[in-house]
Amino acid sequence: MGLCIRNLKILGRKCLGFFKKHYEKVSWCRPTMEGLELKTLEEVDRENLEEVFSIEEVWEAVRNCGVDKSPGPDGLNFNFIKANWEVIKDDVMNFFGKFYSDGSRIKELNNTFVALIPKIPKPVNMGDFRPISLVGTMYKVVAKVLENRLKRVMEAIIGETQMAFIKNRQILGSYVIAEEIIDNWRKGGEGGVLAKLDFEKAYDSHVGVIES
Template sequence: MKFMEEIHRNGLVVEELNKSFIVLIPKCINLKSMKDFRPISLVGALYKILAKVLANRKWKVINSVVGESQMAFVRNRQILDSLVITEEIIHQWKKSREGGFLVKLDFEKAYDSLDHSFLDFMLKEMGFGWHWRKWVSCCISTPRLSVLVNGSPTRQFGIERGFRQGDPLSPFLFNVAVEGLSAVFKKAEAMDLMKGISFGGNVVHVTHLQFTDDTILYL
């Protein structure tokens, strides 16, 4: 485990340990363009150990840094919670005959588009220390990737933004980043620009719910 000690001490990930092959997994039967494929990164075993250690550490504190609106990759929460809440809201709208709007937002190429400097900003705002942020930065900014085409790898290239699908850290880091969007909605509510809806005898008030890259607004 010398490589773990080196990473812990210096915050550096050896480039050879952070190489990945990208395979394209079909999303549908009738393939017409590159949009019909999902790129999955095959990361190395040693790197997976490191990423899993960091992910497990973050799993312990995720509830304290990610808001209640996020339903994915958070302890004691699941997508069924958002479905139940949405059904209850729609039922209340029908019952009261007041009506309302549901707006669904979806990130296009969500994992590929996030800026690393913004992620570091969010981690800092959430109280993560310099060492932790350095480890995360090394994990997501140093990979060398190559695409497997007919079983043969292309020339390697680096990564400037986004996360790898297949990296154990990616779901947690994405949650951290999209918490910034949740903060915008909360500020809009505080400024009375968004009202949301209350139900259950006004015990529960909701403006939005998130499931990784999917967001539902209740207006």
């Protein structure tokens, strides 16, 4: 049995310490891309990705977002944005103008609330929780607009073996392929090398959020 902590301040420190350690950076040798023949975009596609944001594409992104998402630090959701679009659209476009000029200077864009959600019905320790980031509404709008732009060029640069986050493909396909490869190795008596990743750290990592 572990120690049961009820004091909220102590519990907060324990939570922070646990996830800092869980997502801490480790030193390793990163592979280089030297010598790789990577796919590149045509000039017209690059220009389309870099063009100034239009009010039409911003509204399209807002219109296609769900209205019942949990709000972030700004306390707003898309229900508010949609209902008051005619009133706030100029302010929204001014924000996009600043983001286009130098998005790195908009520090408040990265403000988030980090919440813990249980992985199992009755969690009893910190390992039974997963942190999620509740970002602000404008962050979501920017992400959606950029996503819509990238969708137009994804097929030209994404390889056939990429399964996740691609329309008409499923991440489960990678699992099936891996099983088939292992099965062929076993049947043919061949050797091979596999890399097992910790998906909690490889995907949706909160290292930057926790450190900041």
